[in-house]
Amino acid sequence: MILVLGGAGYIGSHAVKELLDKGYYVLVIDNLSTGHRNSLDTRAVFVEGDVGDSALLERVFTQYKVEAVMHFAASCLVGESMSNPLKYYENNVINSFNVLKVMVKHNVKKIIFSSTCATYGLAENEFLNEDSPTSPINPYGRSKLIVEQMIHDCFKSYGLDYIILRYFNVAGADFSGRIGEHHNPETHLIPNVLLHLLGKSKHISIFGNDFNTADGTCIRDYIHVLDLVEAHILSLQEVLNTSPVGRVYNLGNNKGYSVKQIIEQCERITKKKAHVVYEKRREGDPPYLVASAKKVYEELEWIPKYSLEDMIRSAWQWHKSNPDGYDS
Numbered sequence: 001m002i003l004v005l006g007g008a009g010y011i012g013s014h015a016v017k018e019l020l021d022k023g024y025y026v027l028v029i030d031n032l033s034t035g036h037r038n039s040l041d042t043r044a045v046f047v048e049g050d051v052g053d054s055a056l057l058e059r060v061f062t063q064y065k066v067e068a069v070m071h072f073a074a075s076c077l078v079g080e081s082m083s084n085p086l087k088y089y090e091n092n093v094i095n096s097f098n099v100l101k102v103m104v105k106h107n108v109k110k111i112i113f114s115s116t117c118a119t120y121g122l123a124e125n126e127f128l129n130e131d132s133p134t135s136p137i138n139p140y141g142r143s144k145l146i147v148e149q150m151i152h153d154c155f156k157s158y159g160l161d162y163i164i165l166r167y168f169n170v171a172g173a174d175f176s177g178r179i180g181e182h183h184n185p186e187t188h189l190i191p192n193v194l195l196h197l198l199g200k201s202k203h204i205s206i207f208g209n210d211f212n213t214a215d216g217t218c219i220r221d222y223i224h225v226l227d228l229v230e231a232h233i234l235s236l237q238e239v240l241n242t243s244p245v246g247r248v249y250n251l252g253n254n255k256g257y258s259v260k261q262i263i264e265q266c267e268r269i270t271k272k273k274a275h276v277v278y279e280k281r282r283e284g285d286p287p288y289l290v291a292s293a294k295k296v297y298e299e300l301e302w303i304p305k306y307s308l309e310d311m312i313r314s315a316w317q318w319h320k321s322n323p324d325g326y327d328s
């Protein structure tokens with residue numbers, strides 16, 4: 001059985017669907033704090049609970065034969081991590097410690113861990129590869145980096161096989177229309193722009209247009225959630241079939257788009273005009289984060305299939321059909 005922690009969240013739910021479609025048995029633990037009951041796939045076993053609850057993890061690992069863990073359960077907002085860092089150290093660091101402890105105790109020694117490009121910090125217009133310096137500028141990035149280091153120590157000392165995936169900016173939705181992105185409140189750029197274009201907000205804010213970039217707005221590398229999930233499946237196969245494995249991969253498209261470019265693309269695709277309001281920078285935002293994902297292309301033959309246009313179109317389809325997300 002593959003244990004998916006945070007399987008009711010945006011990325012977790014897409015991973016669960018793909019694992020099930022590929023024939024894996026899937027067990028989900030989610031506390032539904034940011035995940036949605038309606039996103040759950042009825043083919044998966046669901047245990048409602050918190051990964052911070054050691055007794056619950058102990059029960060699950062005793063009851064089920066867990067072969068590997070995919071760990072998506074985390075808090076993941078840069079801005080929130082600046083105002084409430086302890087939430088990040090608790091949900092991301094302490095809870096992951098619990099997970100690793102129960103895994104080692106039960107001799108489950110395969111993990112795929114969701115990390116982030118926020119582990120890198122400030123970059124100067126260059127592609128980030130896995131050997132680029134990690135010097136996060138917000139507690140979110142620091143909390144993920146600490147867990148990466150804990151996992152690596154478990155690899156060295158207990159033989160825990162791992163693949164850490166550092167996500168760049170994930171967007172888009174499954175083409176079935178059953179699952180998609182729904183955060184409350186929504187803070188991510190692409191859903192915020194599309195929800196604005198659907199009439200859900202009066203304007204779209206651009207947080208800072210005085211960065212040292214071509215148009216002054218932040219540059220990010222966007223990746224379709226289905227491409228991201230495909231990399232998880234390949235990584236899972238790798239840790240299940242090979243040992244020792246202790247690797248870190250970037251997941252991105254090797255291409256940067258500014259906030260302004262994203263808004264323009266959304267306007268073009270939806271044929272609607274956004275009302276843009278410039279606001280001050282959001283604390284903790286690095287100006288430039290673009291991946292070199294060469295290593296995972298070479299080692300796992302992972303090739304992203306979808307373009308920015310595919311991400312925006314699939315997300316638009318989801319938001320149009322579900323204007324209130326899973327509450328629609």
Ligand code: UDP
Nearest residue numbers: 078187188189192205206207218259282285
């Ligand atoms: N952003 C923005 N307006 C929004 C949401 C985001 O200008 O309503 C900017 C944000 O400041 C950052 C970029 O868009 O520079 C991507 O932000 P997002 O929250 O989508 O992802 P992050 O890079 O923080 O993980």
